[in-house]
Amino acid sequence: MAKVDTSSSRPYHIVIFGASGFTGQFVVEEVARTVSEGPNGTLKWAVAGRSRQKLDKVLEQAFSAMLLGKPELRTAVEVIVADVGEPDSLAAMCKQAVIVLDCVGPYRFWGEPVVKACVENGAHCIDICGEPQFLESMQLNYDSQAADKGVYIVGACGFDSIPADMGVLYTRDQFKGTLTALESFLTVSTGPEGGSINDGTWKSAIYGFADSGKLRSLRKKFGHKPLPVVGSKIKRRSALFYSNEVQQYAVPFMGADPSVVKRSQRFLLEEHQETPVQYGAYAGVGGVANIVKMLFAGMMFWFLVKFSFGQDLLIKYPEFFSFGLFSKDGPTRKQMEGSSFKFAFYGEGYTEGQDPSQGRPNAKIRTLVQGPEAGYVATPIAMVQAAITILNEPTALPKKGGVYTPGATFAKTKLVERLNKHGIQFSHCLKPTLLQEDQKFLL
16 A cells, blocks of 8 residues: 655655746645645645746745735745756655655656656656656556555646546546446637637647657557447547537547546556446637638648657747747736636436446436636646645555556545635536437437
8 A cells, every 4th residue: 555654754745846937836826825735734845946046936926915914934935956957956855745746848858857756765746747648658667666666656637637537537426327438528718818828838739749659659568458348339520520519619639638538447447347438528619710720720730740840930939830829928817817618528328227238328417627727727726636635635545656647546535526625616517317219319
């Protein structure tokens, strides 16, 4: 049984690595808001990165609106100087932490040294990576070492992929019977100020698509057999279609969610003999005008990403090639305040007492996961609550350490309840309903 050490043997429950980065600064703010949720009502934490000056500035900004005349709160947070290029500094950082929150991406370049240092020095690690190649290579290369050390390495604990992965498990738990197939439809709303995403995510996408061939060869090394299909086989949608579910055009979701969910379902099948849920992920893209922009941007992206000079151009001019969706500055505070996301899940399965091996599914369900701006409000909430869950619910975690997905790690915990309290809402808007024999389901 892996053990989460929340005692005084390590000075900090949480160390935020990369705290002065664009996403890291918002993780700092979120941790500052949750200090009363640590073990025994207290959270001991520190920030880490290359520049003490930048880290001090981030702490000052984070606490400026929260101190309310209590400067002792700021002075209680320590600064640790650590560099991903200096293994000794990473080792020293990890020895002081129960959990390291790694906010330094793209993870394909900077993630492995942190994972390695955490495993070797007995610290758990949580990241917000949305890069399947990194996530799965860490599982291949460090799972057994992490198990030996009793360390949990949990990837994709941000918007990629907690809403999707935990949303699948939430829908399964709400379904009275055996859920066999599920589709999700993501829509994002912005206010009058519009929206934007920091170009770090853009860079990760560029390198990921450019290196997609290596991901296919990596997956062959696992030697996995296909997951068994229970019930009707889910039908894959076309590359562009009109979705009646969200009343707009939609495309397959290009992020890490499908691969993360699949890994979770495999774990739950192998470790708990739970019926795997087939999953399809889609994203709404709006009307015809948005489709024209998307097709034009997509064609340029697919052409340029194949060549090194093209990758350089994409990286240098993110706003131009993404029609303003990505920028080097990222969103403003006003843009973040006016933005939100919604996942609508549509599932089907068999009611209690029905044999999933006999006949078609006879019931359906619809659930929602919705919350604030995805990248820099919801992501810090998800990341920090994942850490709080590890600290407070060690007996509900997998029985041994390893490299896990959010669904595998938190399936038996109260993470969904914690997220609900912090603004990421899980709800079922339709109770499981029976399908008539002649009624065609949405899948």
